[in-house]
Amino acid sequence: MSAEGWYLIFPDSPGASIAMLVVLGMVVLYLARMPVHQAIRSITRVLRNGMRLTARSLELLEKRLVARNREVLLSAGREAAERVVEREFERVEAAVNRDLSDYPALHRRLSASIQRIEEDYQSHAESPPAPDDWVHAVDTIAKISSTRDTMTKVLKDIQTSIERDQSTALEEYRKATNERHRLLSRAMPHWRKLVKGIDSVSVALNRLLERSRSIDRYMEEYRSIVRGDEHAERALSSSSITQFFIAGLVLVIAVGGALVNFHLIARPLQEMVGGSAYIAGFKVSQVAALVIILMEIAMGLFFMEAMRVTRLFPVISALDDRLRIRMGWAAFVLLFILASVEAGLAYMREILAQDDAALIAQLAGTDTAVAGQQWITAAAQMGMGFILPFALTFVAIPLESFIHAARTVSGVLAVLGLRALAFFFRLGGNIFHHLGALLIQIYDIAAFAPLGIERLIASRSAEHKASPRAKVAEA
Amino acid sequence: MKLKTLFIAIACMAATACSAPADHRQGVYMLLDTSGTYTQELNKAQSIMNYVLAKLDSADVFAVARIDTASFSEKDIIAKVSFDEQPSRANQQKRAFLENINRFVKEVKSSTYTDITGGLLQGVEFLREAGTGSKTILIFSDMKEEIPAGYVRDVPLDLTGIQVVALNVTKLRGDNIDPREYAGRLEAWRGKVERAGGQFRIINDLERLESIVQE
Numbered sequence: 246m247s248a249e250g251w252y253l254i255f256p257d258s259p260g261a262s263i264a265m266l267v268v269l270g271m272v273v274l275y276l277a278r279m280p281v282h283q284a285i286r287s288i289t290r291v292l293r294n295g296m297r298l299t300a301r302s303l304e305l306l307e308k309r310l311v312a313r314n315r316e317v318l319l320s321a322g323r324e325a326a327e328r329v330v331e332r333e334f335e336r337v338e339a340a341v342n343r344d345l346s347d348y349p350a351l352h353r354r355l356s357a358s359i360q361r362i363e364e365d366y367q368s369h370a371e372s373p374p375a376p377d378d379w380v381h382a383v384d385t386i387a388k389i390s391s392t393r394d395t396m397t398k399v400l401k402d403i404q405t406s407i408e409r410d411q412s413t414a415l416e417e418y419r420k421a422t423n424e425r426h427r428l429l430s431r432a433m434p435h436w437r438k439l440v441k442g443i444d445s446v447s448v449a450l451n452r453l454l455e456r457s458r459s460i461d462r463y464m465e466e467y468r469s470i471v472r473g474d475e476h477a478e479r480a481l482s483s484s485s486i487t488q489f490f491i492a493g494l495v496l497v498i499a500v501g502g503a504l505v506n507f508h509l510i511a512r513p514l515q516e517m518v519g520g521s522a523y524i525a526g527f528k529v530s531q532v533a534a535l536v537i538i539l540m541e542i543a544m545g546l547f548f549m550e551a552m553r554v555t556r557l558f559p560v561i562s563a564l565d566d567r568l569r570i571r572m573g574w575a576a577f578v579l580l581f582i583l584a585s586v587e588a589g590l591a592y593m594r595e596i597l598a599q600d601d602a603a604l605i606a607q608l609a610g611t612d613t614a615v616a617g618q619q620w621i622t623a624a625a626q627m628g629m630g631f632i633l634p635f636a637l638t639f640v641a642i643p644l645e646s647f648i649h650a651a652r653t654v655s656g657v658l659a660v661l662g663l664r665a666l667a668f669f670f671r672l673g674g675n676i677f678h679h680l681g682a683l684l685i686q687i688y689d690i691a692a693f694a695p696l697g698i699e700r701l702i703a704s705r706s707a708e709h710k711a712s713p714r715a716k717v718a719e720a
Numbered sequence: 721m722k723l724k725t726l727f728i729a730i731a732c733m734a735a736t737a738c739s740a741p742a743d744h745r746q747g748v749y750m751l752l753d754t755s756g757t758y759t760q761e762l763n764k765a766q767s768i769m770n771y772v773l774a775k776l777d778s779a780d781v782f783a784v785a786r787i788d789t790a791s792f793s794e795k796d797i798i799a800k801v802s803f804d805e806q807p808s809r810a811n812q813q814k815r816a817f818l819e820n821i822n823r824f825v826k827e828v829k830s831s832t833y834t835d836i837t838g839g840l841l842q843g844v845e846f847l848r849e850a851g852t853g854s855k856t857i858l859i860f861s862d863m864k865e866e867i868p869a870g871y872v873r874d875v876p877l878d879l880t881g882i883q884v885v886a887l888n889v890t891k892l893r894g895d896n897i898d899p900r901e902y903a904g905r906l907e908a909w910r911g912k913v914e915r916a917g918g919q920f921r922i923i924n925d926l927e928r929l930e931s932i933v934q935e
Contacts, residue, residue, distance in 0.1 A: 515778065516808060519778065521745060597807065600808060601807075604774075604814060605774055607818065608814075609770065609774075
């Protein structure tokens, strides 16, 4: 028998051989049905349970991560709110120191002004008119008969004397009135000073009130965060994602600046460290340029940290104020030196670029055109070399925001990833479960004939068993 | 435990950085055919040399030698330079090199024979001694070798790791009559170089010199 005709049980009749093989195959499948069913069920159950277990574990992990993210978010929010409130209190302190520190002096000035005004008021009080007793005497004398000349003369003298006295009194009264007016006009500046002083106090108090309202608002936010309110969490999450993108954008811009800086100093550094030395596949000059830029960024970070603009290093924030300020100065001085070095390197770069251009022109056989405005390029490069390190200092602010926001964003992404993974594992478990049932059905289709016979026999047997009972029932 | 891990990590990094550092230096050895009427083509060779000079960097090595009757000799090296680490000094060296070459082109005299293989052997020796990372031999010639009687040039070559570039391979009168001669000559050189473990290329269009020297 050749290898090709191995299946020919009856060599003369391939059809009969195939039919025989099919029948045998069905019988074998029928006989192995139960163990195969059990094997399929076991395998799919193991896979399903494994996947469901994994999905469950992932869900639990997701829940823990969500809780952890929430803790981190609220903690970061709380810290930020504390910083804002602290800053507001610092502003209030500054305002109080600025506006109300001289309040005792102002109070003294106001008291002096009030006293002066009071004195003036007292002194300018209207003097009472002269007593009018002599008017009654005049009336009495006037009632005496005026037939006698002597009497007439006496009366006339009295009249003359009275008119003179009256004129004198009137004159004195006018003088006194003028004096009072003068005193009143002298009190005017004191009044103005008083009003101004009171106004300034009023402005300072209004400012303080405004600040206190801000503090109240921030404190309310802080309380909301401490309570762990949902809206506070949502606001913080949204703020974090926004911060992540904004800070990321600013960092990309900063990277652009750093690249420009890098190209400014990489070429001249070849003159110092050589142009052919390599470290880990990179030119030493490029590594040196990168190190200088990274040092500048580090100095910028320390400076910002020492100025308490950022809080990336708790150790620096916790330093004694004097030491912290000294550290800030040290960082600034180093930054200044590095910036000066960069300016020098940028100038050197221009000289080297001119030399290269001259050589290329010589090699190309063309004349070197010396531009008259080369000093502009040199000055621009020097300026950039000096300014860019200081500009990079401000990278600390977006970097801090980015790092803090990245924690939240990465947490959210991890949660999403875990959720998706759990979903796929659960889906996979269900697929395996139904796949097992499907495989069993397909297996039974392959052994349909013996199964049909089995069912037929089973139904006959059932009928056979049922028929005596039916007869009994009919009877 | 942490310190140990840190130490191992640092040691691994140091080993990665220090083990077998790749040599980025380039070595270029240029052979100039000065036989017969080919000397008239030397102006083109000059522009190629200028191009190579412009592209080479600090610590690279460059030498120019002539192909004459017997080229396996240091005397045939017209100018050689190993550029300084400092780019500005390398520029000065390039200027001096350029002057040497210009002087040679003005004063060059034709040779009777063309010993390309001898020049190739000399170039290999020079580049192996320089020990640069990449090694290139530029042959500015029509690739028609004519060796005087008595000179043995059927010697085994070792061109492993060396790139041989034939430049400005002009067609001779015989090539015009039977182009198979030209193709056969180039194929013979290709076979010779590749059998010796080298790479062979032909650049006739001098506008396409970019691939000769790496940036």
